[in-house]
Amino acid sequence: MKNSKRRSGFLAVCIAPAVILFFIFMILPTLNVFRMSLYEKGAYSPTETFVGLKNFQVLLNDSNFIRSMQNMILLIVTVTIITFAFALIFAGILTREKIKGQNFFRIVFYIPNILSIVVIAGIFSAIYKPENGMLNSIIGLFRDMTDPILWKSESLVMVSLIIAMVWQAIGYYMVMYMASMSSVPESLYESSNLDGAGRLSQFFQITIPLIWTNIRTTLTFFIISTINMTFLFVKAMTSGGPNGASEVALSYMYGQKDAGLYGYSMAIGVIIFLFSFALSAMVNKVTDREPLEF
Amino acid sequence: MKKEKHTDSTERLYKFFIYFVLIMLAITILVPVAWVFLASIKENSEFYGNPWTMPKGFYWQNFVDAWNMAKMGDYMINSVIVTALALALLLLVALPAAYCLARFQFRGSKFLNTLFMAGLFINVNYIVVPIFLMLKDGDVWLKKIAGQGFLLNNIVVLAVVYASTALPFTIYLLSGYFQTLAHDYEEAAYIDGAGYNTTMWKIIFPMARPSIITVILFNFLSFWNEYIISMTLMSSAKGPKTLPVGLLNLMQAQQSAAQYGIMYAGLVVIMLPTLILYICVQNKLTQGMAAGGLKG
Numbered sequence: 335m336k337n338s339k340r341r342s343g344f345l346a347v348c349i350a351p352a353v354i355l356f357f358i359f360m361i362l363p364t365l366n367v368f369r370m371s372l373y374e375k376g377a378y379s380p381t382e383t384f385v386g387l388k389n390f391q392v393l394l395n396d397s398n399f400i401r402s403m404q405n406m407i408l409l410i411v412t413v414t415i416i417t418f419a420f421a422l423i424f425a426g427i428l429t430r431e432k433i434k435g436q437n438f439f440r441i442v443f444y445i446p447n448i449l450s451i452v453v454i455a456g457i458f459s460a461i462y463k464p465e466n467g468m469l470n471s472i473i474g475l476f477r478d479m480t481d482p483i484l485w486k487s488e489s490l491v492m493v494s495l496i497i498a499m500v501w502q503a504i505g506y507y508m509v510m511y512m513a514s515m516s517s518v519p520e521s522l523y524e525s526s527n528l529d530g531a532g533r534l535s536q537f538f539q540i541t542i543p544l545i546w547t548n549i550r551t552t553l554t555f556f557i558i559s560t561i562n563m564t565f566l567f568v569k570a571m572t573s574g575g576p577n578g579a580s581e582v583a584l585s586y587m588y589g590q591k592d593a594g595l596y597g598y599s600m601a602i603g604v605i606i607f608l609f610s611f612a613l614s615a616m617v618n619k620v621t622d623r624e625p626l627e628f
Numbered sequence: 629m630k631k632e633k634h635t636d637s638t639e640r641l642y643k644f645f646i647y648f649v650l651i652m653l654a655i656t657i658l659v660p661v662a663w664v665f666l667a668s669i670k671e672n673s674e675f676y677g678n679p680w681t682m683p684k685g686f687y688w689q690n691f692v693d694a695w696n697m698a699k700m701g702d703y704m705i706n707s708v709i710v711t712a713l714a715l716a717l718l719l720l721v722a723l724p725a726a727y728c729l730a731r732f733q734f735r736g737s738k739f740l741n742t743l744f745m746a747g748l749f750i751n752v753n754y755i756v757v758p759i760f761l762m763l764k765d766g767d768v769w770l771k772k773i774a775g776q777g778f779l780l781n782n783i784v785v786l787a788v789v790y791a792s793t794a795l796p797f798t799i800y801l802l803s804g805y806f807q808t809l810a811h812d813y814e815e816a817a818y819i820d821g822a823g824y825n826t827t828m829w830k831i832i833f834p835m836a837r838p839s840i841i842t843v844i845l846f847n848f849l850s851f852w853n854e855y856i857i858s859m860t861l862m863s864s865a866k867g868p869k870t871l872p873v874g875l876l877n878l879m880q881a882q883q884s885a886a887q888y889g890i891m892y893a894g895l896v897v898i899m900l901p902t903l904i905l906y907i908c909v910q911n912k913l914t915q916g917m918a919a920g921g922l923k924g
Contacts, residue, residue, distance in 0.1 A: 344824040345728050352725035352795055353740065356747060359792035363758035364750055370758065424653070427646055441910050442654045445661065448902045450853030452872040456879060456895045457660045460667065466679045468663065501656070562751045566856065570876060584753060591757045599757055606754060614749075 364607075371601040377594030389601035398578055399602065402586040403609075408492060409564045409582065410613075413499045414557060421504055422549075425511035426537050430523070440512070443505030451502075451563075455570035458498045462486055486572060488579040495567055495580060503563075507552065514548045515541055543623075550621045554614045561610055583609075664899070668892040675888040690889035691897075700894050703874035706783055710858075710870055711851045713787035718794050718847060719840070725795075726802035727828055731814070741803075747796030753856050759789060760860045781867035786858060790851050798843050805839040806832070845909060849902060871898050 371389055373382040393399055424443075428436060446454065461468045462485035470482050485494045522540050531539070542549070565584035568574055574581040574589065581589075583606050590599035667675075668690055670683045695701040729741055763785065767777025779785050809832070817827040833840070855872035862869055869877075875894045 341732075341824065342734070345732060345734055348724035348728040348828075349740065351721045352799065355721060355788070355792040356744065356795050359759060359789055360747055360750055360755065360796070361743075363755035363762065366758040366762070367755060370761075424650070428650075431643075431646060433646065433650070439650055439654060442657055444910070445657055445903075445906070448849055448906050449661075450855070450872050450898055450902075452853070452855055452876050452879075453664075453895050453899050456875070456891065457664055459879065460663065460679070460892075461660060463679075466675075466677065468660065468679055471679050504653075505657070558749065558751070562753050565753055569856065573880070587757065591760070596757070596761060603754055603757065610749075610751075 367600050367603040367607065370597055371604045373597045375596045377596065382597075385597070389598050390604075392598065393601055393605065398581065399583075399586060401578065402581040402583045403605075405492065405580060406561065406564050406582040406584075409495060409499065410557060410560050412496050413503070413560055413563075414553070416496070416500050417503045417507060417556070418549075418553065420500070421507035421511055422542070423537075424504075425508045425515055426541055428508075429512050429515040430533070430536075430541075440509055444509050445505065446502045447506040449502075451566040451570050454498060454502055455567070458494070458571060462494055486576070488576050491572055491576065491580045495564075495571065498571065499560075499563060499567055502567075503556075503560075507556070510552065511545065511548070514545045518544050546621075546623055550618070550623075553621060554617050557617055558610055558614055561606065661899075664892050664895050668889065668896045670889055670892075672887065672889050687889065690893035693887075694890045694893040694897065698878055698890055698894060699869075699874060700871070700897055703869050703871045704897065706868050707852060707871040710783050710787045710790065711848060713784065714790035714794075714851050715844060715847055717787060718791040718798060719843070721791065722795055722798040722802060722843075723833060723836075723840070724828065726799040727806055727832060729799065730803035730806035731809075731811075744796050744799050748800060750796075752793045756857055756860050759857075763861065781862050781864045783862070783868050783870075786861050786870075789857060789861065790854065793857075794847050794850070798847065801843055801846075802836070802839055805836055809835065841909075845905070848905070852902060853898075 370382075372384060372386060374385045374389070375382045427433075428439065433439070449457075462470075464470060464482040464484050467485070469485065470479060473479070473483065484490065518541060522544075523536060526536055526540060561584065564582040565588070568580055568582050568585045569588070572580045574585050583602060587599050587602040587606065590602060663679075666683055669686045669688065670690075671687045674681065674684060729737060729744070760780075763779040766779045770777040770779070813831055813835075814827055817831050822830070853872060855870070855876060858870045859873045859876070862873070871894075875891075875898060878891055878894055
């Protein structure tokens, strides 16, 4: 009896601080996103008025919001496809082939992941500078550069963002897939070699199916984190400009908060929450396969 | 065996192609980073010509100016304090909680485990606005009661927010490790007369050292590099700032002021600690990723 009292006392002391902090700074704000989306609250009006779904009605007709959602979806789709295709192929090459300096490549490819997005934004501002940026000076070797390519202009800014985001993400996922691919037993490749399978068919018929569970989980998490990454990159690299051409949903939400429209900003937050849940549910459904074992 | 099927020349071509692609990728990563380091010791006049020229000399004045004029020194101290404080608090709170959630069955333990798992899906940047509003309301209330609010523009509060929002990932990673341990360790300790507390601190935590180091590494990187929460909770122009936010302000200002040297010196100041740490522990980090591979 006494022992069980001591046990629950110990458990309470250990768990309570974590639960309290988690509740105050994560659960409560999350609930607040949903609650405040139904209110009209501004920076300059101290009172809240309940307005029901009015914020959402305004949102549906807000062309800036719709553009920010489109930009976000465009970034998610292209960055995910490019990153995963390259990461899987490179990981497949590096684990299957005997490459000299494998460790060196692994160390180098991981570097972008440890840099702050602010640093990456600084690096890419040097790359994209119109007059004497790194990229334009290289392209200048091949074509006339009297009117330089404006990488941060309205028409190219999304492409510039995609390049920067892929540059940042690719190494991390490659190193991760190398870890899981190296657990595929060598004997499978040897026996398929005897059956005359080439490298390509080995990659698609052995490697990919066997690490499918891993790909599936990471894909879901990648998509969720890309929603967030679009925000970090846009905020540091372009601030949504020029003329809102690179605005994404989260940065638009943040902008509405700066403008003092708290309720409206939180309605955008609700849409982003629902969107991310729906998207991860969809990805889970689409990628569902019978798990293979080796 | 492969040699039997592929002729030697296609084999060699394939190998060459692989190396070519890998080296190109390595170059696209290394060159821009190295370029920033070189740019940080260039004089301002050197920024108007060909970007590929080597610096004429070591112009250390950039760093001196960044440290003093651009207040990078103050920002650096703030960043160090916030990161250290947040890490200490995080470990102190997350370690016991992860241990108990992973190894004890009690009423509500399933619910709490699920709750923290669900927390993995809540991104901090989705909820940064309500956190800001909550602290702002708190300040208004404190002003009424104590005459002064201290929740916003406070690096201690920022550290608490960092630690709290890192809890789900940290607990998830640590519980994963604690679950793999055999229950014999505790039973032996209890028989020897050790209480719950002693067992946890003296037996279990020392064994968990590799996971703890992984947790410290990942969270150090995310706290040191973070700027959205920091920017939001410490928005006052005269208040304290962390390094990334200070640099972001400088970058946005330099578009008109054109003080390139100082800006690149600031970038080096942020980048250097993370790069040095990475080179020291790169094995740990790339291995730890297999365990914590779910972090975004």
